[in-house]
Amino acid sequence: MTSSSALVCDGCGQMASAEHIARRLQRLEWTTRYRPVHINTLFLGAFSPQDEKDFLYAPGGEFRGQAALLLEAVGISTAGKSAEVVHAEFQRAGFFLTHVLECPIEGVGSLPAEVQGALKARLPAVATRVRRSLKPKRVMALTEALSSVVQDIVMLDLGCSVLLDRGKPFRLEKSPGENEVERFREALAGAAKD
Numbered sequence: 014m015t016s017s018s019a020l021v022c023d024g025c026g027q028m029a030s031a032e033h034i035a036r037r038l039q040r041l042e043w044t045t046r047y048r049p050v051h052i053n054t055l056f057l058g059a060f061s062p063q064d065e066k067d068f069l070y071a072p073g074g075e076f077r078g079q080a081a082l083l084l085e086a087v088g089i090s091t092a093g094k095s096a097e098v099v100h101a102e103f104q105r106a107g108f109f110l111t112h113v114l115e116c117p118i119e120g121v122g123s124l125p126a127e128v129q130g131a132l133k134a135r136l137p138a139v140a141t142r143v144r145r146s147l148k149p150k151r152v153m154a155l156t157e158a159l160s161s162v163v164q165d166i167v168m169l170d171l172g173c174s175v176l177l178d179r180g181k182p183f184r185l186e187k188s189p190g191e192n193e194v195e196r197f198r199e200a201l202a203g204a205a206k207d
């Protein structure tokens with residue numbers, strides 16, 4: 014028997030290698046830098062993207078995937094700007110992005126049921142973090158991946174309201190004949206007034 018050095022990651026609850034923990038700490042450092050003192054709108058996604066280029070707070074400034082979709086939806090353009098400028102703009106607007114799992118899902122081809130289980134298991138910790146530490150004025154649930162637990166999220170005591178798109182998380186991908194992004198913007202604009 015070889016001894017295992019695996020730990021449970023405090024950012025996602027998954028069994029974690031040293032590399033997993035190192036990446037988690039790196040993301041935490043990038044993210045903390047741009048956390049607003051008073052969070053107006055907390056965007057809550059399901060889990061951190063696998064690819065760092067899709068991670069909003071990564072310093073590379075490529076803003077692909079999820080990061081690009083969110084910035085476009087909130088109306089922050091990235092053209093000709095450094096990553097710091099974009100991050101500062103997002104912060105100044107009182108926006109903060111976090112995920113139920115603050116790390117990517119480990120293991121390829123994780124079954125939807127396993128993903129749902131992993132998300133569900135984290136919800137009590139998420140609720141505590143939102144209520145005691147982040148204290149946003151409102152939470153906006155984002156991405157399809159959160160759909161399976163969205164009703165559980167609504168039941169949590171987050172100390173603030175949870176905005177949904179017709180009972181579902183907001184989707185930021187544009188799809189033909191749908192106007193999810195418009196509904197997201199309307200909800201965000203309405204939220205900013207209170």
Ligand SMILES: [Zn+2]
Pocket residue numbers: 022023024025026027029033037115116
């Ligand atoms: Zn983790």
